[in-house]
Amino acid sequence: MTGICQEVPSGMAVKNRQLVLAARPVGMADDSCFRLEQAEVPAIGDGEALVRVVYLSIDPTIRGWMNEADTYFPAIRLGEVIRGGGIGEVVESRNPGYTPGDLVFGLTGWQEYAVADGGARAMTVLPPGIPLLDALSVYGVTGMTAYFGVLDVGRPQEGQTVVVSGAAGATGSVAGQIAKINGCRVVGIAGTDEKCAWVTNKLGFDACINYRTDDVAARLRATCPDGVDVFFDNVGGEILQAVLERINLGARVVLCGAISMYNSPEPPPGPSNYVQLVIKRARMEGFLVLDYVSRFPEAQLQMASWVVDGKIQHAEDVIAGLENAPGALNRLFTGANTGKVIVQVSEEP
């Protein structure tokens, strides 16, 4: 009707391509779980704005929302557009908070056009000048998860030892660097030698363990001679078990997720040595970055200064095409990615 029409040859109806949940996955989500549909581009009402989706943030938690059980969000319903964060451009607005041309971040979903409003579907207008990929990684939910997970939940002291699983992932890579900035010894755990090399050579971790080829327990002993004070974990399973064996008195295990479990139809056993928490008067604590939204500005400012100073390096793994979002999601679970997985849905403005 307005803004968007100028991008299409006249006479051709613009459609809103969407990926909806076709079936609940058992194990890794395969193609049969998704259906590509062509909906009408939504007509916006008073208080709403139309957003052309540019990038999708691909996060492990999306796989969790595809299960039948509700989590911290309701489960995605069958036939519903896959829920997910993204960045888009406002192309039409009937809300004074959004101006055409604004770049916004919010729960766009896996589709080409989304609707923002001032309520439940509110989106955040990005300040000008931020690279959009950075906005989804270091300044986005990923970077914020690393920031608050390390500083607010883990609280490492200078000179302590911090272990980070998923160390070459979007969150882990930033989490480890924040711990380094705070004067800690930082040991990563990742799945390939290339990732380990990136983590140590480029990001400055003190050591990195390849969990697929190394003897993790032996390498933890070797690389953490003084034990582990903070474990930033987004993997779970055997790695969590191995690190619990090495925790120090008063250690903090920051549970950011359990990526090793998300694709298990039956959840695997928890750590059989969790009584280590008693012996070591330690704590295992889950957190959700959404609880910290009001403090994002302070964290984003701090992060920006670290990025400018070269203290935080980051990487993005950009996959082109909405239709490739399911495969992009699986990259998180096969460990194919280094850094933040992002799907490009349309051209940057």
Add this chain to the structure above:
Amino acid sequence: MTGICQEVPSGMAVKNRQLVLAARPVGMADDSCFRLEQAEVPAIGDGEALVRVVYLSIDPTIRGWMNEADTYFPAIRLGEVIRGGGIGEVVESRNPGYTPGDLVFGLTGWQEYAVADGGARAMTVLPPGIPLLDALSVYGVTGMTAYFGVLDVGRPQEGQTVVVSGAAGATGSVAGQIAKINGCRVVGIAGTDEKCAWVTNKLGFDACINYRTDDVAARLRATCPDGVDVFFDNVGGEILQAVLERINLGARVVLCGAISMYNSPEPPPGPSNYVQLVIKRARMEGFLVLDYVSRFPEAQLQMASWVVDGKIQHAEDVIAGLENAPGALNRLFTGANTGKVIVQVSEEP
């Protein structure tokens, strides 16, 4: 030599009967793990005092010390006297801090005579007038564990729901009552209908679940309609798993022990649903009451006022005879006891 001689027929040598670790247990500790020995009554040196042991505090943690692996204390060595807390009477002293006739609490070990000093083997002189059984239960490590575990680690707010496992045990029974005093809804979990009746009728818990006969998940739903804010757990295993399913946002799981695991040669799996901690931004935290020793006086004073006011009821399960200490220990794991298990080694003065 001095004090003790007056109790024995002259000419008969007094011996110090001791239970030593004969073999490390696999599963429940049976008789073959202990050996009754007759040692000499120790001759004390400068700075030491001789203590005639009256009562032994029988605690689940002793079973843990019998394993090969060190815990928060070194493992008991083969041939070493079984470590354990107890109360005794000073019968001879070459330390100005101890006067013959003093009643003292400390790590007496499973023997008839122990040595106290002013250093690593220091014992606490009990104020006069405290019933000795109370000193080992509500005012002892057990009561202190309940006090600090609930108030310092669990921190329940008025109106919240607190679940306590091992509810008829020495610690759980007191923990639940402290939560009641703080205005909480309190639900116990215990192993017999008699225990459940005691917990609800005598101790004032709002409900009690018999984990051997009830459908625990269904009963948790029924008795905790608003979910669980604090879980005081000293059992672990399936009960921990079941309660994790019901935790509220920001819940605290206080790990006081894992009695269900202490006798397992191979530790059973941990809770496979521990990701609930992420979904619910909850925390699972271990603690050891020994870290709170400096605050025992404040807690003991508070506990005394509650006992006097009838707000804290307690029970002791007293077994006569040092030689019966191994069987008394097993009562904790078979669930035979209601309240604090204590072994009487000699007569109260």
